[in-house]
Amino acid sequence: MRVVVDFDLCESNAVCMGIAPEIFEVRDDDFLYVLDENPPESMRAKLEESVQRCPKQAISIAED
């Protein structure tokens, strides 16, 4: 499972960080950083919630 963020869409509102701080971090430069691009399977539920709650539909999960 791989985290894919479309940075052209992302507007750094940090919603994903609120749900999965282990994976997403918005820093003081106002950019989103993906801390763990290949999170463990145990993070799937939180990652899926982030996909649903991202107001910009910027997050997707790639299975590879």
Place this chain on the structure above:
Amino acid sequence: MTSTAVVVGASLAGMHAARTLRLEGHEGDIIVLDPDLRAQYDRPPLSKQFLAEDLDPDRIMLQSAREDLGLDVRLGTRATALDLADRRIATQHLDGSLDSVPFDSLVIATGAAARRLPDTAGIAGVHVVRTVDDSLALRADLDAGPRRVVVIGAGFIGGEVAATCRGRGLEVTLAEAMPVPLERALGAAMGEVCARVHVEHGVDVRLATGVERLDTVTDGGVERVVGVHLTDGSLVEADVVVVGIGVSVNTGWLEGSGLTLDDGIVCDDTLLAAPGVAAAGDIARYHSRRFDRSFRIEHWEHAIAGGEAAARRLLAEQRGEAPAVFDPVPWFWSDQYDRKIQLSGRPEATDIARVVHGSVDEFRFVTMYGREGRLVGVLGMNRPRHVIQLRGLIEEGASFDEACARAEAM
């Protein structure tokens, strides 16, 4: 035995309810009704990117509409009455045909409609922004290069429309009937800061100023707005007027159904409105234990959370499981110019508001709201990380002083 679930409203709350019903085990039919032939789109862009750019409506489709969930979505179909005893919904299709749909469980998510100025129906150039068609019509009028746009109401949607119009290089007057905009949502001090953002961007902001009447001309049988007479005695010449004076809930079809209506559908604290009937999104009124207030929340994220919770509530009922209390901490954002305004919690005008980080003069700050010694809200301007992280403190029921100390250390 399979049962039929009906979801009324195919927008954010309704689609998330339908999705959750399906993904979490509802095996029978899931029928979704909505009169809007497009429905299933996202509303926040309608006052932002969609209005600013030449975006196609397909670009703002909801994710859930693209998933293969095996839903029976019936667009063009309006629910006109609910019969709780017979467990049936009367419907009317756009072509005029009448029908009815039986249900075993029901989620009501008919949301709200934009309020309009009285006696302005049919006047060209006068707009509200709630649907894709509204936004497309406004965009077309903006494309025509109006002399000026008057935005009536400096709430969040009015503020966003003003910002988008400035971004398009248009002259804007923003008229607000109250002395300070957003006072009920953010308190006077922060409302004043939000007003100043517009002034800084060259908007003609008129506070404590309402609309006396519209100035119109009739040309070729079409009445068109050419100006607005404001209560400060001035006439503002403008070819486009955008009305952002709040919403009224779409509960008309439920009159006489036996559900309790009071500016929304009154639910219990699990979003249940009647046995087998739950409500979600802008239309749902429920008691928040956390804030000890009656809530009806008009936020994007709350509509998703409510849709999911309503679906789970009905699944729990069917399975004889204990229902979960619905009481998330609200979270909201508004984008205006290059400012990201975000709010966690539910402040009131009488709360203490303390700026704990950054500077309001630079429009980059965090403000904490306290009531009876508790943290009840966090407002950020261009501070998204702080708002999201501090939201957890509201969830924990942190004391105001302790929360402020934590925020100052961030």
